[in-house]
Amino acid sequence: MHIAVCIKQVPDTKNVRIDPDTHTLVRQGVESIINPFDLFAVEAALKIKDETQATITVLTMGPPQADEALRDALSRGVDDAVLLSDRAFAGSDTWATSTTLAAAVRKMGDVDVVLCGKQAVDGDTAQVGPEMATFLDMPYATFVKKIEVLDGSALKISRQTDEGVEIWKLPTPCLLTVIKEVGEPRLPSLRHKMRAKKATIPVWGVADLGLAPENVGLSGSFTQVVRVFSPPRRTDRVLIQGPIEEQVEQLFRHLKESKVPGL
Amino acid sequence: MKAIVDRQKCTVCGVCTDVCPFGAISLKETFIEISDECTLCGMCVDTCEFGALSLPEVGTGPAEDLASYKGVWVFAEWREGTIHQVSYELLSAGRKLADKRGVKLSAVLLGHRLDQSIQEELVSYGADVVYVVDHPELAHFRDEAYSKAVVELIRQKKPEILLAGATSMGRSFIPRVAALVKTGLTADCTELDISEEGLMLQTRPAFGGNIMATIVCPNRRPQMATVRPKVMRPEKMKDHQGRVERMALPEECFKSRVEVLQVIPEQDQTAKLTEADIIVSGGRGLRKSENFSIIEELAQLIKGAVGASRGAVEEGWIAPSHQVGQTGRTVAPTLYMAVGIAGAIQHVVGMQGSKVIVAVNKDPQAPIFDVATYGVVADLFEFMPAFIRKIKQERGESS
Ligand SMILES: Cc1cc2nc3c(=O)[nH]c(=O)nc-3n(C[C@H](O)[C@H](O)[C@H](O)COP(=O)(O)OP(=O)(O)OC[C@H]3O[C@@H](n4cnc5c(N)ncnc54)[C@H](O)[C@@H]3O)c2cc1C
Ligand code: SF4
Ligand code: SF4
Numbered sequence: 164m165h166i167a168v169c170i171k172q173v174p175d176t177k178n179v180r181i182d183p184d185t186h187t188l189v190r191q192g193v194e195s196i197i198n199p200f201d202l203f204a205v206e207a208a209l210k211i212k213d214e215t216q217a218t219i220t221v222l223t224m225g226p227p228q229a230d231e232a233l234r235d236a237l238s239r240g241v242d243d244a245v246l247l248s249d250r251a252f253a254g255s256d257t258w259a260t261s262t263t264l265a266a267a268v269r270k271m272g273d274v275d276v277v278l279c280g281k282q283a284v285d286g287d288t289a290q291v292g293p294e295m296a297t298f299l300d301m302p303y304a305t306f307v308k309k310i311e312v313l314d315g316s317a318l319k320i321s322r323q324t325d326e327g328v329e330i331w332k333l334p335t336p337c338l339l340t341v342i343k344e345v346g347e348p349r350l351p352s353l354r355h356k357m358r359a360k361k362a363t364i365p366v367w368g369v370a371d372l373g374l375a376p377e378n379v380g381l382s383g384s385f386t387q388v389v390r391v392f393s394p395p396r397r398t399d400r401v402l403i404q405g406p407i408e409e410q411v412e413q414l415f416r417h418l419k420e421s422k423v424p425g426l
Numbered sequence: 427m428k429a430i431v432d433r434q435k436c437t438v439c440g441v442c443t444d445v446c447p448f449g450a451i452s453l454k455e456t457f458i459e460i461s462d463e464c465t466l467c468g469m470c471v472d473t474c475e476f477g478a479l480s481l482p483e484v485g486t487g488p489a490e491d492l493a494s495y496k497g498v499w500v501f502a503e504w505r506e507g508t509i510h511q512v513s514y515e516l517l518s519a520g521r522k523l524a525d526k527r528g529v530k531l532s533a534v535l536l537g538h539r540l541d542q543s544i545q546e547e548l549v550s551y552g553a554d555v556v557y558v559v560d561h562p563e564l565a566h567f568r569d570e571a572y573s574k575a576v577v578e579l580i581r582q583k584k585p586e587i588l589l590a591g592a593t594s595m596g597r598s599f600i601p602r603v604a605a606l607v608k609t610g611l612t613a614d615c616t617e618l619d620i621s622e623e624g625l626m627l628q629t630r631p632a633f634g635g636n637i638m639a640t641i642v643c644p645n646r647r648p649q650m651a652t653v654r655p656k657v658m659r660p661e662k663m664k665d666h667q668g669r670v671e672r673m674a675l676p677e678e679c680f681k682s683r684v685e686v687l688q689v690i691p692e693q694d695q696t697a698k699l700t701e702a703d704i705i706v707s708g709g710r711g712l713r714k715s716e717n718f719s720i721i722e723e724l725a726q727l728i729k730g731a732v733g734a735s736r737g738a739v740e741e742g743w744i745a746p747s748h749q750v751g752q753t754g755r756t757v758a759p760t761l762y763m764a765v766g767i768a769g770a771i772q773h774v775v776g777m778q779g780s781k782v783i784v785a786v787n788k789d790p791q792a793p794i795f796d797v798a799t800y801g802v803v804a805d806l807f808e809f810m811p812a813f814i815r816k817i818k819q820e821r822g823e824s825s
Contacts, residue, residue: 174447199753253428253464254465254466254467254481254484256610257601257611257613258605258610259485261605284634285632285634286613286632287613287632287633288611288612288613288614289597289613290597290601290611290613293569293598293602293605294602294604297573297605297606302569302570302682302683302684303569304569304684305594305597305598306598319687323594324594324595325593325594325595325700326692327689327690328689328690328692329688329689330688330690331684331685331686332684332685332687333684337683342753343754378485380466381427381481381482381483381485382484384484384610385487385610385643386484386610386612386641387484387641387642387644388467388468388471388481388639388641389468389471389472389640389642390472390639391471391637391639391640392472393637393638394631394635400795400799400801401799401801402790402795402801402803403801403802407804407809410804411809411816412816414784414800415813415817415820417800418761418782421782423704423761423781423782424728425703425704425728425729426817426820
């Protein structure tokens with residue numbers, strides 16, 4: 164079984180913000196990390212590999228620095244990595260991103276399962292997985308928490324919805340987007356770290372993927388960001404201090420005035 | 427391709443150079459220069475007061491007459507006999523867009539053995555037309571069948587806008603619809619408006635809620651968005667009239683390669699976090715498992731759901747399904763009470779959309795106070811029992 168895992172390098176969101184005074188994006192101290200949900204996808208693939216014969220390839224579309232993210236995945240036990248990098252990919256929305264990733268999976272040829280994180284924590288769209296599956300004409304399941312390989316040609320999965328849990332059977336090839344419950348990511352091992360360091364990672368561009376430049380990047384995107392701003396701050400903040408009984412009275416009064424239900 | 431500078435307009439003030447997260451803009455003596463590092467992220471465009479920065483145009487896709495697309499559609503999310511609340515919220519939001527455009531508002535209802543009363547309810551929230559597709563294969567949700575059915579309806583009727591709830595269902599199958607009809611999709615919007623020219627302005631949080639972005643889809647139709655539940659206000663329109671149109675679609679639309687083996691509704695009602703109107707959440711500050719009963723007691727008293735920080739979940743005090751935050755659920759109740767929760771950004775991104783936030787924490791420096799409407803600086807073991815007593819006492823007096 165060949166598993167492709169799509170990972171995205173993202174800025175560590177806790178440090179991304181807009182300076183309230185200058186209205187500019189603060190980039191100081193913003194590190195790049197692997198999107199947390201994609202580490203769960205890597206872990207899910209490794210779990211399948213623990214139990215069956217599987218080869219895992221990680222893919223990322225990003226600038227040349229995204230190479231780091233791929234080596235991190237290799238150091239956790241993933242077999243191969245491919246970097247999709249080309250100036251022409253700049254400005255991709257989810258449509259263009261998934262077109263590009265789908266082309267890479269197609270080029271790999273023999274992929275049985277594609278794993279993605281539930282969503283990337285920067286864009287937060289959760290659209291890339293489903294859109295990519297559509298372009299690959301694969302069935303898919305989102306919010307997957309458990310994966311069982313039935314035989315060579317089908318998977319049984321559990322997915323978490325707002326209403327509960329659903330158990331589905333999907334034929335391979337298929338695509339899954341996973342959530343935290345698939346398992347805590349394992350740590351890099353020394354042996355794999357050595358291998359990751361030495362690995363040569365192929366870089367595929369527009370031409371390698373057989374895509375037309377007008378179908379990728381900004382030209383292949385249909386959505387456009389027209390304005391970026393910081394969320395309105397809460398101006399109504401009240402700090403309640405003092406003796407407990409007074410605090411209780413105050414909070415109770417405030418909540419009554421705010422007409423919150425339940426009281 | 428990179429961001430475009432209009433040198434006629436640029437005053438070389440230098441403001442934009444600090445904004446670019448990729449350090450792509452450099453200030454020269456008489457002009458600014460954008461390097462190949464530019465990722466076309468768009469961050470700089472809005473910061474230039476002089477309107478000197480812009481992005482190249484997005485793609486147009488296959489040539490098509492955009493003006494032939496008319497009307498606003500709302501996907502009515504039907505599950506096991508009931509309509510998700512978000513659909514009513516969207517009808518009210520969609521009504522405003524439709525009125526501004528002077529077009530019809532329609533609801534799209536898919537399912538099996540659909541009740542007449544549901545269609546009436548959709549009309550009462552502002553739908554002029556309800557398109558109904560009733561088919562056994564739609565009894566259980568599956569991405570393939572649902573998306574093919576919606577795509578077929580879009581091809582036949584050509585709406586200019588399609589809205590759906592950013593629920594687990596909407597966020598799962600709507601991307602497939604967008605991919606199939608070859609149009610842009612904006613995820614998880616919290617604000618919608620429409621421009622004179624009929625461009626839907628879709629505003630949404632990104633970077634874990636630290637930044638808001640307004641997104642448009644200029645060259646494709648329909649313009650599609652999923653919208654976060656509990657953000658728009660549902661408004662009933664008493665005497666509103668609408669009609670129902672039953673649609674028969676080709677059998678091919680209902681085929682799916684997925685087999686639904688089992689649907690297990692969440693046993694524990696209190697875990698239904700995303701739909702709760704009140705949530706009481708506990709964190710590491712509770713110190714041990716037994717103390718979670720304080721949270722449960724208050725939640726029960728004020729008819730709320732029980733939430734938790736990742737800390738509390740990791741300690742094993744409560745099941746992971748209760749976790750609020752980046753790797754848990756995103757919630758936006760009317761009242762959110764964070765008790766003994768520090769307020770790490772990963773938690774905050776999952777609850778900052780709540781209308782009223784109460785934080786109880788003994789550390790006045792705790793970051794949770796930055797987002798709390800009412801911040802109670804107190805030892806929770808003293809405050810909570812007293813607060814619970816107060817509520818009981820008030821109820822005793824008034825009843
Ligand atoms: C402020 C802002 C708002 C935006 N809003 C929208 C929007 O509403 N609609 C829209 O179409 N685009 C939007 N974009 C663009 C969007 O962020 C990019 O298209 C992004 O590259 C892919 O979307 P995502 O990060 O949301 O991925 P998600 O769909 O959230 O990611 C799901 C999974 O897909 C895989 N994946 C995603 N990206 C990559 C990659 N580059 N390489 C490998 N695997 C990947 C990962 O497995 C990931 O876990 C926005 C961009 C910005 C800056
Ligand atoms: S902010 Fe505008 S005016 Fe100032 S340097 Fe940048 S492009 Fe020129
Ligand atoms: S579009 Fe983004 S990357 Fe390009 S110059 Fe502007 S801020 Fe920098």
